[in-house]
Amino acid sequence: MNDDLSWIKNDEQCLWIQQYLARKGFHAIDYEENAGPKEQVKFQVSKAKGELNQYKLIQKTKAAWNKSQSRKKRESEGFVTQSMEITKSSQKKLKALAARKQCSQNVAITKLIEEAGSLTASLSEQLKTAKKELDEERQKRKLLTSNISDRKDSKPHIDQLEEMIISMSRTMIEQNLKLQTAEAFNTPLNKAQKQEVQQKLELKIQTLKEKGILQLNVTYK
Structure with a gap:
């Protein structure tokens, strides 16, 4: 004893x-x-x-x-x-899992819990990122929607500006044709006529420049 x-x-x-x-x-x-x-x-x-x-x-x-x-x-x-009850089929799977991982059943359960926790944290982070991207996309769409309204309001002004550009272009072409016609028929413009044409062209070019539509440097001799 x-x-x-x-x-x-x-x-x-x-x-x-x-x-x-x-x-x-x-x-x-x-x-x-x-x-x-x-x-x-x-x-x-x-x-x-x-x-x-x-x-x-x-x-x-x-x-x-x-x-x-x-x-x-x-x-x-x-x-x-920790004491717990599991089904026989779950116990069988747990034993097989522990055998594959070459560890005890307790360690196998601990690893499963830790892996599940890591996966949950990863999914939570991904969901957070996706939500942020979705919010940013919604904000962009909201801005685009508001811009569409602004564009509708500005359409008359854009149409008017286009008509003015076309009109100025037509005037410049006409003036250029007049110069070409005068030279073709050997009837050159006098000094006063050339100055008048040049002043009109310079005025229209200056208007286009001020509106930011045209950026040219034109010189007439």
């Missing part, structure tokens, strides 16, 4: 074992109060009938202690114990 309990090292461990054995139905109610903690553990274990049963109880208690310490260490590292 002494060798079987050699793994018990301190009073804190004894207290945990005493409570564990009591939960299993092995109490120390009739034990001496002045006895040491380890002696009380021995007394509780002796409640099991036969040495074989006592040995099995000690081994079971030792395994429970080691498990509790392992759980305590994992909790200090940020892990928690």
Whole structure:
């Protein structure tokens, strides 16, 4: 019995074992109060009938202690114990997944949760970007719609401007034809006529320049 309990090292461990054995139905109610903690553990274990049963109880208690310490260490590292129920088919798939990833089922579940979290964050970011682009596109369409109204209002002015440009172009062509005709019939314009024609052309060219329609440098000799 002494060798079987050699793994018990301190009073804190004894207290945990005493409570564990009591939960299993092995109490120390009739034990001496002045006895040491380890002696009380021995007394509780002796409640099991036969040495074989006592040995099995000690081994079971030792395994429970080691498990509790392992759980305590994992909790200090940020892990928690989670108990849950899943279907047999889900358990089968989980085992297969853990085998493929060459890890425990616990690690496989953790990886699945982390991957799902990353995917959710990625999708959320993509949705945010798509919403921003959609809002920008709607704003552009709104501006275009307002511009359409402005263009309708400005159409008469544009038509009037086009008519003026055509009229000025026609005048310039007519004046150019007059010059060509005069030269063709060997009847050159006198100085006063040339000045009059040049002034009219310069005036119309200047008008086009002021309206930003024409950018030319014309010189008549």
